[in-house]
Amino acid sequence: MSVPSYGSSEVPAGPSCFYHPDRPSYIRCQRCDRLICTDCQTPAPVGFHCPGCLDEARRRRPAQRTEFGAPLRADEKPRLTYAVIALCAVMYLLQWTAQTTGANVTGYLSYAPAHTSQWLMEPWRMLTSAVLHSPANVMHxxxxxxxxxxxxxxxxxAIGRLRYAALLVLSALGGSVAVLWxxxxxxxxxxxxxxVFGLFGSLFILMRSSGAESGGVIALVAVNMAMSFIVPNISWQGHLGGLxxxxxxxxxxxxxxRGRRVLWQTLGLAGIAVALIALTIVGIPLVNPPQLGQPPILGF
Ligand SMILES: [Zn+2]
Ligand SMILES: [Zn+2]
Structure with missing residues (x-):
């Protein structure tokens, strides 16, 4: 009987490792019962696991998620936030150059209740108005x-890009519904x-539900809400609706x-969208007089 020589390619005479046929093994994987050498042994609660079973376990483990169901990625950048800021900046430039080009961007895309008075004639304005700002006031x-x-x-x-997109759109729509009413x-x-006020409102709720100290957010919202009543030409209605x-x-x-979180979140967000659209339709007769056959008066 020959003595097994370690490090050589000779096949040992005794039982050998499943992953390394040239190495002797006397230990079995606790899961699959394969023989494994000392290099292939990963300590488990009972005995050892082999590299194959370890890979399998890693694959089956669900992806890490945040508290609110978003995939957890270490280097996640808030790209949608940056994109919205860029979009608003571009639109603002267009609003400014409108004076020279003659294209009245502000006039075409801003929202007044009269724009939805004749059975939703220009409903998109309820969202497009959210990417425009007052050309008269850079502070805005x-x-x-x-x-x-x-x-x-x-x-x-924290909530993931899709939920965040829904949050921005529904908050902007909520602001316009309040403007309509x-x-x-x-x-x-x-x-x-x-x-923005939708973000304030959601930050408060999200912090509360994760047990974080939310006093700072309340102060931030209170100060901003007070400002929207005190400073003239600020739409407190839009702020309130967004909030x-x-x-x-x-x-x-x-x-x-938690069980079927994505389904319930989808249904809930769809429900809010339907409610806002219903409020818009119900609000149409409120716009008085309904400006029939006349373009609504616009201007700053
Ligand atoms: Zn195994
Ligand atoms: Zn091995």
Whole structure:
């Protein structure tokens, strides 16, 4: 009987490792019962596991997720937040150059309740108005983009890009629905404030539901809400609508049952969208007078 020589390609006379036929083995994998050498042994709660079983276990483990169901990635950048900021900046430039080119971007894309008075004649304005800002006041776009940059970078990775997109769109729509119900029919409104206040509302809910200290957010929202009442020409209605819609979206995202979370989140967000559209349709007769056959009065 020959003595097994380690490190050589000679096949040992005794039992050998499943992964290394040239190495002797006297230990079996606890799962698959294959013989494994000392290099192939990974300590398990009982005995050892082989490299094959280890790979298999790794593959079966569900992907890591955040508290709210978003995939957890270490180097995730808030790309949608940056994209929205870039879009608002480009639109603002277009609004400025409109004076020279004659294309009245603000006039075409801003929203006043009269725009949805004749059975939803220009409903897209309820969303397009959210990427425009007041050409008369640089502070308007400056503050909104700063708030979006600060809060968006926190919320986007926490809830994932799709939920975040839904949050922005539904908050902007919520702001416009409040404008439809609560403002003068012919006063156009512009600004991402509805979406920004939606982020404020959702940040409060998300922090509460994860047990974080939310006093700072309450103060931030209170100060901004107070400012929207005190400073003239700011649409507190749009702010309020965005705040409520954003908080509702966050409630759905945070409270959806873990079992079938994506399904419940989808149904909940779809429900909010349907409710906002229903509120828009119900609000149409409120716009008085309904401006039949007349273009609505626009201008700043
Ligand atoms: Zn094994
Ligand atoms: Zn081995």
């Amino acid at each position: 776009i400056g503050f909104n983009m700063l708030a979006l940059w600060i809060v968006g970078r926190v919320i986007e990775p 609560l403002t003068e029919p012919n006063v156009p409104t512009v600004g991402a404030s509805g979406a 409520v819609a954003g908080a509702l979206v966050a409630l759905v995202i945070a409270k959806a049952p």
